[in-house]
Amino acid sequence: MDLVKRISSNMYVELAKRNLKRHAFRTILAAIGIIIGVIAISSMGILGNSLKLSVSGSLGDVGNEIVLYPAYGETVITEKQVDDLSKVGDIEYIIPLLSSAARAEYKDEETFTNVYGIERDDLYPLVELEDGHFLRSGSKDCVVGASLADDLDLELGSRLTVQDSQLRVVGILKESGFGFAIDPDRATFITPEAYEKLFDDEEDGYNTVIVKVKDLDDVETVAESIEERLNKKEETVTVLVTGTILESIDEIFNSISLFLMGIGSISLLVAGVSILNVMLMSTMERTKEIGIMKAVGASRNEILKMFMLEALFLGIAASLIGGVLSFGGGFLVNILILDDASYLFAPSSILYIVAGVMFGIITSLAGGMYPAWKASNMRPLDALRYE
Amino acid sequence: MPDSIVELQNVTKVYTLGSNEIYALNGVSLSIKKGDFVTIMGPSGSGKSTLLNMVGCLDLPGEGIVRINGTDVSTLSDDELTTLRRDNIGFIFQQFNLIQTLTAIENVEMPMIFNRMDADARRKKALSLFKQSNLEVEYADHRPNELSGGQQQRVAIARALANDPPIILADEPTGNLDTKTGESIMALLGDLNSKGTTVIVVTHDPRLAEYSNTAIRLQDGEIYHGSGEKNQ
C-alpha cells in the first residue's frame, strides 16, 4: 500500500503520465504499433503451439518402443535376424510383423486397410480390444481397427473381403490414434498363416519388428545393442526409437513456432522504431525543458529516468492491451488455419502471450533508450537556448 | 580572497563562426563577495549572459578560471556541475522558463525533488516560498500558462530559492515585465539580498542598478568601468 502510494505520488511517474497525455494522439499511435506487434507475436506463437498440440494429440500413445525396418536395399527382416535379436538383453517383447496395404470391401463399401500378419500372443501388448476377442491361431478370423470398422460399418461376425478372400471379424479395437510402427485404427490383423495365403508371393521374413524394452530408461542402450548386433558388417535394418521421433517432432514444431513468432516480431520491430521516433520527437520538443531541469539540478540519471519511465509506461500499457487482444488474435488464426480453437487456453499458449507482452515491453524500452540517452546528455546551455 | 563566493580570473570565451572569431568574453576578472548585490549592464551582445552563464556553471570558460565557493569548476564532471548548481545557485530567467506540464507549486518543488527531499517537507517548503515571493497560495495548482508574467516570474523566483542557494543569478528578470511589476521583482531580490543571499542580476535598466552595491559594465566582452564600489 505504502509503495503504491509512493509510486503514484512520485513526480517522475506523474510527469511521465502527463507528458504521454500531452500528446495523446501520438501516444495512442505509438501504442497501437506495440499492440499490433504483441498481438502478432503472441498469436503466431499460439498458432505454432496449437499446430503442435493438435499433431501430438492425434498421435496415439506412441510410448517408447524400438521399431525395426529393413534397411534401404533390403526387402525383409529375416527369421535369423529376429533370432539374433532375442540374444539382446533387456527386451520384453519382440513382435515380428508382416504387413501389406490392401483393398477391403464390405457390402457396397470399400476402402484401404493395412493388413498385418501377427501371432495371437503378440497382439496383446500391441493393441486393446473394444469388442469381441483376439485371433485363434490358424483361423481365417480377423481383428479390425476402429476407423476401419467405422468406415465399413463392420460388426462382430461381419464378413470382410480382403484380396478376394473372406475374413470373419471377431474383434474390434479401441481407437488408439496414429502410431509410428503400425496404424492400428485402419488395420486388419490376421494370423501369419492366413497372411501367407493372402499374400503368397511374399519373400520369407518380416516387414517390421517392434521391440518393447523392460525398462523405458534403457531404450537407447537397447537400440544401440541391436544396431551393434544386426548392423555390424553392413546396414541391414533401420532402428528407430519412437520417443526420439516424438522429440524431433516437438523440435520441428518449436522451430515452426519460433519462425512464426519471428514473422510476428517484424511488426514489433516496426513498432519499436515508431516508439524511437515518437520519443525522439518528444525529446526535441522538450529540449528547453530538459535544459531548465538540468539548470536547476537534474542529473543525467534523473533525465534518463524520466524518459525511460515514459517508454516503460507506454510499453506496459500497450503490451498489456496487446496481451488481452492476443486471445482474440490467437482465436482468429486458429479458427482460420486449424479450424479449431480448443488449444487457445492451453497453458503453453498462455506462455506465448506472456512472451509477447514481455517482448512488447522490452521493445518499448529499447526504442526509448536512445532518445533518453540523448536527452540526458544535452548540454544545459544549448538546451536552454533551444527554441 | 577566501571570502569571495564567485571569482573569475582572466576568463575568455570565443565563439568561432566560420572564419570569424567572436570574443563573447575577453579576459574578464572579477571577485564577488558573499552577500553582494551585483548588477551587470552593457549593450546588447556585450557578453552579459555569457558571463552570467559562466558564474552559473552552465557554460565553461575557454580560458581562465571560474571559482565558485573556492572550487575551480573546470575540474568538475557534468554531474558534479549539476550538483554544484543544485546546491549553490538559483536561476531566474527573462523567459521565466517554467515547466509547462507542471503546476506552479510543482515547479517550485522540482529542485527539491532533485535534492531528494521527501514529499511533505517539499510541499511545506514550497508553500512558504510562495508566501515569501508574494504569491497567492490559490495559484499553487495553476499551470504556468494560466498565470500573468509577473506571477510566473514570482514562481520562478520561488523555484530559484527552493534549495536555499547562497547565490541567485538573474538574467534580465524584469525584461518581460512592465515597470511596476519589474520594480516589485527587484524589491524582492533586494529583500533576499538583505537576508544574506548573494544576488547577481543582468539588466538593461539603469534604474534597477540602484538596488545593487556593485555595478559591472561590459563592453565587447571586457569589463569597461571597473568593479569598484558604487557611491551611494
Ligand SMILES: Nc1ncnc2c1ncn2[C@@H]1O[C@H](COP(=O)(O)OP(=O)(O)OP(=O)(O)O)[C@@H](O)[C@H]1O
Ligand atoms: N552559441 C553562440 N554561438 C555563437 N555566438 C554566440 C553564442 N552565444 C553568444 N554568442 C555571441 O557572444 C556575444 C555575447 O553574447 P551574450 O548573449 O552574452 O550577449 P548579451 O550581453 O547577453 O546580449 P543581450 O543583452 O542581447 O542579451 C554576442 O556577440 C553573441 O553573438
Ligand SMILES: [Mg+2]
Ligand atoms: Mg543576454
